[in-house]
Amino acid sequence: MNLLSYGLLGMVAREESSGYDLMLKIQPYWQAKHSQIYPLLSRMEEKNLLSSRWIQQSDKPDKKMYGITEHGREILQEWMLSHLSAPVTRDELSLRLFCLWLTEEEGARRMVAERKRHFLERIDYFESLLASRPQHTPTFGSPEFGEFILIQKGLMNARAGLEWCQMVLGMIPREGTTSLQEKLVSSI
Amino acid sequence: MNLLSYGLLGMVAREESSGYDLMLKIQPYWQAKHSQIYPLLSRMEEKNLLSSRWIQQSDKPDKKMYGITEHGREILQEWMLSHLSAPVTRDELSLRLFCLWLTEEEGARRMVAERKRHFLERIDYFESLLASRPQHTPTFGSPEFGEFILIQKGLMNARAGLEWCQMVLGMIPREGTTSLQEKLVSSI
DNA sequence: ACTTGCATGTAACTTGTTACATGATTTA
DNA sequence: TAAATCATGTAACAAGTTACATGCAAGT
Numbered sequence: 001m002n003l004l005s006y007g008l009l010g011m012v013a014r015e016e017s018s019g020y021d022l023m024l025k026i027q028p029y030w031q032a033k034h035s036q037i038y039p040l041l042s043r044m045e046e047k048n049l050l051s052s053r054w055i056q057q058s059d060k061p062d063k064k065m066y067g068i069t070e071h072g073r074e075i076l077q078e079w080m081l082s083h084l085s086a087p088v089t090r091d092e093l094s095l096r097l098f099c100l101w102l103t104e105e106e107g108a109r110r111m112v113a114e115r116k117r118h119f120l121e122r123i124d125y126f127e128s129l130l131a132s133r134p135q136h137t138p139t140f141g142s143p144e145f146g147e148f149i150l151i152q153k154g155l156m157n158a159r160a161g162l163e164w165c166q167m168v169l170g171m172i173p174r175e176g177t178t179s180l181q182e183k184l185v186s187s188i
Numbered sequence: 189m190n191l192l193s194y195g196l197l198g199m200v201a202r203e204e205s206s207g208y209d210l211m212l213k214i215q216p217y218w219q220a221k222h223s224q225i226y227p228l229l230s231r232m233e234e235k236n237l238l239s240s241r242w243i244q245q246s247d248k249p250d251k252k253m254y255g256i257t258e259h260g261r262e263i264l265q266e267w268m269l270s271h272l273s274a275p276v277t278r279d280e281l282s283l284r285l286f287c288l289w290l291t292e293e294e295g296a297r298r299m300v301a302e303r304k305r306h307f308l309e310r311i312d313y314f315e316s317l318l319a320s321r322p323q324h325t326p327t328f329g330s331p332e333f334g335e336f337i338l339i340q341k342g343l344m345n346a347r348a349g350l351e352w353c354q355m356v357l358g359m360i361p362r363e364g365t366t367s368l369q370e371k372l373v374s375s376i
Numbered sequence: 377a378c379t380t381g382c383a384t385g386t387a388a389c390t391t392g393t394t395a396c397a398t399g400a401t402t403t404a
Numbered sequence: 405t406a407a408a409t410c411a412t413g414t415a416a417c418a419a420g421t422t423a424c425a426t427g428c429a430a431g432t
Contacts, residue, residue: 007283087279094217095195100334146288160348
């Protein structure tokens with residue numbers, strides 16, 4: 001059982017879901033493709049952590065809804081008490097910064113601007129999630145609490161990223177902005 | 189050529205390094221083990237992106253220093269101009285928050301406290317990096333600039349994470365703090 | 377005596393991505 | 405008419421982790 005499997009198990013524990021549902025819901029926090037999720041769900045059913053039933057739909061394709069079993073819930077509880085592993089981030093931008101000195105102002109600005117767009121999109125997404133739920137802050141113990149602080153986690157992270165982008169864009173001179181003095185110095 | 193390979197190539201472009209050096213330097217930004225790095229460096233040498241030479245050492249084991257080739261530099265330049273991919277984060281904590289309602293206050297607090305320690309450690313690390321380099325802010329174009337904003341990236345991210353932890357710890361009631369009224373309500 | 381750091385590598389395995397495969401309905 | 409959404413799955417491949425393997429020097 002890997003971390004993704006536990007995550008899926010936990011989501012099913014909250015509400016019965018199809019693989020497709022789970023994929024969409026988990027995407028913003030853990031980038032997993034359907035080709036990874038479907039086999040995991042099958043294996044978890046074999047291990048008796050999940051049960052499934054087919055739901056016929058008229059307009060859309062039929063779907064397989066998964067629910068958690070008693071055994072699944074026990075395993076889930078154990079996981080929640082086990083040691084928490086450190087987050088893993090792999091960001092191409094970090095690698096590129098090691099050799100940023102190889103690029104011109106324009107290239108560097110383009111890169112950071114692209115990342116800025118990414119964060120703005122994420123902020124939009126998380127804010128729309130917040131807007132589509134009860135106004136009052138949920139209290140600990142309710143299922144809404146976990147979801148609320150999860151959204152806050154994404155939001156605060158994206159805002160920090162945006163701030164960084166703006167700081168950096170402020171530090172890279174726009175081309176054509178170089179002063180006469182600097183040009184003279186760099187031409188030596 | 190994967191992202192990690194480009195990252196290593198970029199680091200070698202800055203200064204000649206051994207696989208061991210690269211592993212240590214890249215760790216805080218991209219968690220790669222030596223068992224992944226060594227074969228990548230070998231393959232990049234085969235492709236004529238890197239060249240290597242053995243350095244004998246008396247007190248420590250000998251080491252293989254890699255330098256970038258002309259061809260390597262060209263490939264690196266191309267990469268810097270190509271499309272930047274989105275960052276990928278896999279955080280067990282995010283998955284756990286989906287089913288936080290399964291745990292008690294104590295378990296939840298422990299989890300967040302553990303994460304808080306993680307961020308405090310990272311902040312310490314990045315601040316020590318800042319302290320061990322020239323006081324004045326580097327300007328765009330110098331190799332120090334990229335490294336400076338990379339450290340800032342890690343720092344701002346870790347600070348945002350810490351802030352989130354503190355917000356959440358403030359929202360989870362400490363056990364024994366529950367009011368009489370709440371106890372009566374929850375006992376129904 | 378034991379562990380940590382330095383230093384390099386391979387083998388077996390797990391995890392994650394891309395591509396293949398199907399097919400109806402809705403929207404542009 | 406083309407693309408996107410819904411919906412499930414498999415196969416081949418790439419990326420990343422864990423374990424195995426060696427060995428010396430310095431510190432605890």
